[in-house]
Amino acid sequence: MSQSSQLIETAQRTIRMEMEAVEQLSTRIDEHFVKACELILQSKGRVVVVGMGKSGHIGNKIAATLASTGTTAFFVHPAEASHGDMGMITHDDVVLALSNSGTTSEIVTLLPLIKRLGITLISMTGNPESVLAKAAEVNIDASVAIEACPLNLAPTSSTTVSLVLGDALAIALLEARGFTAEDFAFSHPGGALGRRLLLKxxxxxxxxxxxxxxxxxxxxxxxxxxxxxxxxxxxxxxxxxxxxxxxxxxxxxxxxxxxxxxxxxxxxxxxxxxxxxxxxxxxxxxxxxxxxxxxxxxxxxxxxxxxxxxxxxxxxxxxxxxxx
The missing domain is CATH 3.10.580.10 (CBS-domain)
Structure with a gap:
């Protein structure tokens, strides 16, 4: 097989595996997902998203999507939280913690303080029996059967699934809040998007x-x-x-x-x-x-x-x- 054919085959296999992982999500949108939405809707504060490594990159994007669709949110790096940034989080906030294993040490270290302050915790993990999942008020199941990485090591399918779940959460909250196109425009005043949505x-x-x-x-x-x-x-x-x-x-x-x-x-x-x-x-x-x-x-x-x-x-x- 030529190198070109091999590259195409690998790319197609990766896409296929990630599509299958996302398709399996539908059956897991259940009462746990509903409770997560309700906890955020009932909150008087912000959604604080935390995650390490690749989960942190996904968490950053989820926080940005939430913020632009009517749910005030921001990302906090869990390692920085242990060194002062916990002061950014208040009792009224909701913490959304992302960890595929559910045992990420930088996040687990924060759990006693989160509990002591009475902060609502929602986890998004690939292991519902993990320390993080059990400590949370509700866990959103982001598990995958296998990563698209042939070594089953690099976060690929798992990060895609987390990203899709974050989008699902943001859009469910958007509709529940009755968020409108004009509301969206005020979060995007610059560039072509703002002009399309604000210009009369x-x-x-x-x-x-x-x-x-x-x-x-x-x-x-x-x-x-x-x-x-x-x-x-x-x-x-x-x-x-x-x-x-x-x-x-x-x-x-x-x-x-x-x-x-x-x-x-x-x-x-x-x-x-x-x-x-x-x-x-x-x-x-x-x-x-x-x-x-x-x-x-x-x-x-x-x-x-x-x-x-x-x-x-x-x-x-x-x-x-x-x-x-």
Missing amino acids: VEHVMHAGDRLPLINRGTSLREALLEMTQKGLGMTAVVEADGRLAGIFTDGDLRRTLDKGIDIRQASIDQVMTLHGKTANADMLAAEALKIMEDNKINALVVVDENDRPIGALNMHDLLRAGVM
Whole structure:
């Protein structure tokens, strides 16, 4: 067998073994998992995640996921906890301790102090009969039959299982708390994610003198001049009372030319799209983007509660704002 084939076979075997380990988790999501969730939901403090080595790296990620999904959490290195960092943990907190063996000495050393302070302890171990599991109020079973490592030594399947259990815990708590997309955005204000979840249509729309707007009955020639002047590739068309009558876009112009209509003589009423899709100013910009994508259009008129145009935006506006 060539080296390339051997590398591919090894990678596929590793993936297969870790998938099987994760699949076996479903049967272990039981009353112990529920109790762990309830203890965290009832807590007045934070979730303090501890773990050594590879479990510590997984614990760091679990703490970060919890913190970004509505459960205040942070990671404490158990060795540092023995040298002062226990002062970061209060009676109201919940400690989530990760250890595949359940006998990690740096964590076991902390158990008497955790008990003395009356801190709620949840363990995530691969051995429900271990010291750590028995000391905890509840143990979440993270056991695996075998590591993906051919020597059955390097934490591979076990760390993957712990990571998945941490995600399951975080999302279960998220839903139990009624955590929303807007709540999530406040934990992620920077970058594209924050822009997608916090930016509203009113922040990117063209309003006032920048809004392309004509009255019903206007000639197509005048409509094209308005579109050219405002540079959005569209114009809103309004009724006499100011309500939205329709929209005319570059796409409508192409369809008009295909039909052989004389653009010098035509009225906007003949060629516009009646009413069209709209957005609201307080709508998330990401929602406006979805409307455009679902309807295969490149522009939207923004209307008020009386269906009167107050703004307009197109794909380029969303692209510049970083929503796409």
